[in-house]
Structure formats: C-alpha cells, structure tokens
Amino acid sequence: MGSQKQGLMWLTGLLFLNILVLSCADVQYYEFFLQESQITKLCSTKNTLTLNGSFPGPEIRARRGDTVFVNVHNQANSSVSITWEGIEDSNNGSNQLIQPGRNFTYQIDLDDEIGTLWWHATSAWASATVHGAFVVLPAANEDYPFPTPDSDKTIIIGEWFRQELTEANQTIAPGQADAYTIDGHTGETTGCSSNDTTFEYEVDYQSLYIVRIINAVNETMEFGVASHSLTIIGQRGAYSRRSFTNSLTLAPHQVTDVLMCADQNLxxxxxxxxxxxxxxxxxxxxxxxxxxxx
Known part of the structure; x- marks a missing residue:
C-alpha cells in the first residue's frame, strides 16, 4: 500500500509539473525564404540553394513545451520539403512539398524534447546546404540537470561540393564532398584564402559552455577541440548520462550536446x-x- 501511495504521489507530481510547464509555454514564429544564392568557396562560385541567404540556414530557438510556426516561402526554382529531425509529435506537414512561388507553414508542437535538434531539406541534394539547428531550451521554470552554463554555441559540421547539385532541373545525388565545413567555413587548408574563411569561436577564461554539435554530413565524422575535454550531456533532443571524452565520433546526422570548460592557457x-x-x-x-x- 505504501509503494502504491508513493507511486500515486510521484504521478501526481509529474502531472503537476507538466501542467506548470505547459502554462508557461509560448508561441514562436519564424519566416524562412528559400532562395538561389551565389556562394564562392574553393576558388569558384556556384548557384546554391539556401534559406534566408545563408549556409547553414537560420537557427530556431524555443523552450520546452512551446509551439513553433515556421512559414517557408519558396522563392527558388525547385520544389522542397523540410524535415524536423527528433520532433516526436505533431510537426504538421512534414511531407508537404512546397512548389516554387508557394509557401507553407509548419506547426511544431514541442513536448519532452530538450537540447539540440535540427532541420533540413528532405532530399539529399538540397539538404547539403538547406539545413540548420533547432535548439530547445528548458522551460522558463526549469533548471539544467548539470551546472548552469555561461553561454552556448552551435557548431554544424557540413560539406561543400564544387559541382552544382541540380542541372537543367535534374537532381544529382551528392558523392564525396570536395571539402568539409564548420558552420559554413571551409578553413584555410583549401588554398583559396581570398574567399574561404575560418570558423572562430571566442571564449572567456574559466567560463562554462554548452557546445551543440550537429553532423549534417552523410558520413561518420570525428570532432575535437585541442587540449579541451568534453562532457557529453545530451543527444538527439534528450539529456543523456554524462560521460567524458577528448573527441567525438558522430554518425551521419547525429547531434550531441557537450559541456566544455574554457580552462586552458590564454x-x-x-x-x-x-x-x-x-x-x-x-x-x-x-x-x-x-x-x-x-
């Protein structure tokens, strides 16, 4: 009888917590514009499908329990649909193909998701440049189950192809990338310093950061920060048991959240x-x- 009573009290407490979270929920609105953009990398310029003119695309930020509306305007020449990776429940219109000149509003109802998710174009060729982060923060009345970070940073590992992935309205399946990117930057190793920039992340000594790492590449990638240890705290939109590592091996499309303390020499x-x-x-x-x- 005692265990049943404890179980009932636990269930009541959980229901009360969910009601409290939902009562503090908010509604977020985003406007996305699918466009053809001229982007120069690897010493050449090509026509590239982007959202809001950027690669990677814009980041969505919301809190647990929020409802997010994303209105996608297709101003490009190709049809596209968006996939919301890691969203468990009603992402209205996941299979909606948006024709050129049309728009569609996705409704995303967040529930238990927490941490980092991501969105991308459904087709493999479009998702090479049409993708971005979806960060779900704790609800307004929730705390992190680990030391509160001073700040956070999203890092998307991507890939770049010299070849245009559409020719005469024919889709070309991506092969091996010509270069890899960190938040759209190919770095200085390509020999095209005039247009290939290097990703930089400035930190404060002894500050604690959540680093949100998304592998948008269709192959397994290894990631690391020299001389810094990483504490894994979440994966695929959920908290995970904490573990410590010096580097990460990320499967294709895997998302991992880590804590990193900036505790090295300046x-x-x-x-x-x-x-x-x-x-x-x-x-x-x-x-x-x-x-x-x-």
Missing amino acids: GHYYITARPASDANRSTAGILRYATTSL
Missing part, C-alpha cells in the same frame, strides 16, 4: 572535423580566448 586552439574514413581530409576552426578575461 591563446588559441584548433577545432577539427574530419571524416572517420580519411584523416587527411579535415577542416579546422579556431577556439580563441578573449585576452581581457583574466
């Missing part, structure tokens, strides 16, 4: 991403300590 450290199958084909960014943080 200076800069390389952030690296490379395919597990070929250590020589890597890209690098820079983690830089702010010199005014002592």
